[in-house]
Amino acid sequence: MINDKYLEEIKKGLNFIKESDELCEIRMLKTDKGTISGYYNDYERLADDIKPYIGKYNVFFTLNPVKKDLISKSKNKLKYYAKNTTSDADITKRRILLIDLDAVRPTGTSSTDEEHKSAIERAKEVEEFLEEQGWSEPILADSGNGAHLLYHIDLENNSNSVQLIKNVLKVLDEIFSDEKVDIDKSVYNAARICKLYGSVACKGDNTEDRPHRMAKVLEYPEKFEKVDVKQLQKLTSMLPNEKEKNNRIDNHNKIDIKSWMKRYGIEVFKEKNWGNATVYVLEKCPWREEHTDYSAYIIQFDNGAIVAGCHHDHCSQENWYTLRDKLEPGWRKNNKKDRRDAESTKKSQSDILIELASQAEFFSDYSEETYCSIKVDNHVEVYKLSSLKFKMWLTKIFFDKTGKAITSESMKQVIGVLNMKALTEEQNRYVSKRCVKYDEKIYYDLCDNNWKVVVIDENDWKIIDNNEPMFLKNKNLKAQVIPEKYEDLSILSKFYRFRNEDDKILHMVDIVTKFIPNIPHPIIVIYGEKGSSKTTSMRKDRSIVDPAIRDIVAMPTSNSDLGIILNNNYMPCFDNIDNISAGKSDILCMAATGGGFSKRKLFTDEDETILFLKDCVVLNGINVVATRPDLLDRSILLELERIPDTERKDEETIWKEFNDAKPKILGAIFTMLSRAMKLYKTIKVEKLGRMADFTKWGYAIAEVSGIGGEKFIGAYLNNQNRANDEAVESNPVASVVIAFMKDRKNWSGTISEFLEKLYDVAFKEKIDTNSKLWPNEPNVLSRRLNEVKSNLLLYGISYTIRHHSKSKKITIIKETDVSVKESDIIDF
Structure with missing residues (x-):
């Protein structure tokens, strides 16, 4: 039975850390019901709901405020087997800076009382140090195995804030981490989850030596005041730059810093030991003597490294090297040989490459596939860590730095470390194949050499640089043409020969909906007699939505291969099908409405890969190839008429005419989609077909494109009746x-x-x-x-x-x- 003190501690902690009615996510990992997650703004309810899990699982919560619309995922209740949890993009702003001090101990175990006490004491040292830097009082918390310091900040959720927080943690790690206590440098991401205060930290077995403990807040400030951006930036100025790091040995290990300061008349106001470093606060600034407010400092680390600086903005460019330049003119020339000796000191290839790779961001998706995003010029490139492209990038940055080739063993070690980093960053993101919805906008990847994307909202559409890690390029993806502004969607119908008007309407509307990601899409079944251009029509559809080098494929023989094709393509197109087995029919149903497909990882018996499917699937055959009722329920049947011999054209002419019109076709699609996004929020559709989301979006698209929403609904319901007749006749x-x-x-x-x-x-x-x-x-x-x-x-x-x-x-x-x-x- 859980004591009420746990529940009171939960409510007390949340009410102090969170603003009124602020939404947060509760998450429990690796439970017997998968990931358990829930979104709460009712903290009384939250405390009651997690009561059965306290002491059984580690319970976490999001420190920073999440978008309010996420509450629709599981409003003030817990959800089992949760796939989509809070990502960095779901955070509205950064309100909390977490400094996590971990007791160094064997992996997967709780800390001993002595280890636990060391972490708490170290946290108080860090707090005192930051107070001397002008920081406000934090919340001091016991994490159960170590300590937390929570500081109130106010930063935008963007890449600049990520780098700033990273550097703050690096400084504190340099000064305070040692063989007993480690400051976690990986807790910089906005969606970071933290042990819920009032729950029990239960790593490993609960033993007398290594007991499970309640996480709790130890000290609250009277007023939770903000640490401003300038204070954060000033702290990061203590971080040695790359030049300082690379020259530590020749510049620092031979220097007795106290004697050196005495020799050059630098007076020390205060000296204090902080973890792995000694901090010297100077009487006055050695660069600008008017700075007499103890803003200048010199820090020497136990390994000999030295950094120096001043907190004033005027001295923002000053460091240990500029100080030596001022006081020891010519020192660089005299130390030339020593620098060469220092540079020759060997690090392992793996260590060098891991340092170089830190310029990238590492993350995983919801199926635990690992990725990195790399800023290149004015765009972001995303690679799978298992890909040849990523290995080539690592090879290049290593060669650029050292002029040498990386060994295969070192490469293997580095990729192993980076895989671990990507999986433990807890920045689960959705990486799209072609199209993604983010922050009420739709982004479409043109996959061109300039890494441009189309962004569509309810006001209009435009082409921008790809500057977010949203899209993954694979070998099969082909560049899309640059769209032109155009408004007449009927241009599309000139390139297809459907047998009746209803099919023309459904095809036109469906093509636009294919640019709406993450909704269930009906499976398009194109059929018709020989000579009705079934394959060419399907290839045109693919060219409009998802151009590919291998644009159409045959239906594979195995279910596993079908799952891989569906996972790797935004709009997979299967040509000339005769029949579909029950197993493949089930997988296609899953691809239409969304679901997971499991397959065993290569060369393993236990590990499995989960492929999450939700695709725009197209099938064709002489007859209606979808025969099973559940597949037909999710399908739209489009019949083509045979092209008379007198009207046939050669391939070159067909594709030239189509490709010439394609920029306008895309422009019309994006324009109609933009207008439909605005209308979608206000419409009510009384009659919904089998695919409800598609029906509502189709109605909005038909309305704005001049077809008429009711006309579309009639065409869709008639098509469903036709599908039902096919289901009955084939069963x-x-x-x-x-x-x-x-x-x-x-x-x-x-x-x-x-x-x-x-x-x-x-x-x-x-x-x-x-x-x-x-x-x-x-x-x-x-x-x-x-x-x-x-x-x-x-x-x-x-x-x-x-x-x-x-x-x-x-x-x-x-x-x-x-x-x-x-x-x-x-x-x-």
Whole structure:
């Protein structure tokens, strides 16, 4: 039973750290129910909900405020097997600076009492040091195994803030980390989660020597005042620059800093030992004598390294080297040989390369695939750590620095370390293949050499530099043409020959919706007789949405290969399909509405890769290749007409005309999408088809493009009826039940009796009972009926199955006036 003191500590800590009604995420990792997550602004409810988990799992919360609309994911409640947790992009601003002091101990264990005490004492030393730098009083907290210092800051959530916080932590690590206590330098990301105060830190086994302890706040300031940006920046000026780091040995190890200061008349106001360094606060600034407010300092680290500086803005460019230049003219020339000796001191190739790679940001996605983002000129490039491109980048930066090649063993070690860094940064991000929605805007990657993207919002669209790590390029991606401003979406229909007007409308609207990421997209099934340009039409669609070197593929033989193709393409297109197996049909259904596909990692028995699927899938064949009811429910059937011999054109002419028009086609699509984004927020659609999100977006697009929302809805529902007819015709159970009820209003009996009746009807109607879908046993019949239940409803046929004595009894009813419409069947 959890004592009430835990719950009170939780509420007290949150109410002090968080602003009124501020939203935060609660997260528990590696539980028996996967990741447990919830978004709360009701801290009373939060404390009650996590009560069963205190002492069982480590409970974390987001320190910085998250966007309020995230509460819709799990409003004031916990969600099991959570896939999408808070990312850095979900943080509104940076309000808290966390300094995490960890007791050095074996991995995966709790700290001993002595180790724990050392971390708390070190935290007080850090607090005292920062107070002398003018910082306000922090919250001092016990993390259960170490200590936390929480400072109130007010920074924008951007890359500049990331670098500033990184440097602050590096300074404190240089001064205070040692073999007993380590300051965690990795807690700089905005979405950092922290041990929830009032919960129990439960790493490893709870033993007498290494007990589990409650995390709690030890000291609150009377007023939680902000540390301003200038104070943060002044602290980072203590950080040795690269030049200082590279020359530490020749410049510092031979210097007795006290004697050196005495020789040059530098007076010390105060001397103090801080962790791994000694800080000398100077009486006056050696660069500008008017600075007499003890703003100048010299710090010597235990390893001999020296840094110097002054907190005044006028001295922002001053350092240890400029001080020596001022007081020891010519020292650099005299030390030339020593510098060469120092530079020849060897670091391992792995150490050098890890240092060089620190210019990149490392992160993972929700399936634990690891990535890095690298700022290049005015854009950001994203690489998988397992990719050849990333290895080539590492090889280049190492060669540029050393003039040497990296060994394969060193490369292997470095990639292992960087993989660990990417997985432990806890910056889970969604990396897109072509299109992504972020901050109420849609971004579309042109994949060109200039790394340009199209950004679309409800006001308009424009082309910008890619400066966020959103897109991953693979070998199959092809550059898109530069779109032109254009407003007439009907330009699209000039390049396709659909058999009826409804199909033209659906195709036009669907192409626009394909640029809306993260909504369920219907599977497009293109069919028609030979010579109806099925493959060419599909390739045009792919060229508009997701240009690729290998734009169409055959349906693979294995389910695993299908999952990989779906995972690697934004708009996979499968050509000339004859039939689709039950397993592949299930995977395609998952790709349409969203889901995960698991496969074993190469050369391992235990590890698995989770492929998250939500794609814009296109299929084609002479006949309607989607035959199973659940797949047809998620499909739009588009029929092409045969092109007369007199109207045929050669390939070169077809593609020249299409490619010449493509910039305008894209411009019209982006314009309509922008207008639809504005309308989407205000419309209400009374009739929703099987794919509800697609229906609502389609209505908005049809309205702004001049087609008319109601006309689109009619076309979509008619298409769903057509799909239902196809489902019934291709399914022997649905066909035989409809035939059985043709002249009946109702029937009752056991499932066994019903199966016998259906055999008789199948024989008379010449329905194939050798089909794999035919139920040979009564228990199979129940399952087969459930598969076509929604299809039968559209024919006015419904049924109930109940246990009756030792058998199951079915009652089947047919309504003459069908009241159940397809539009009543909604899947959100």
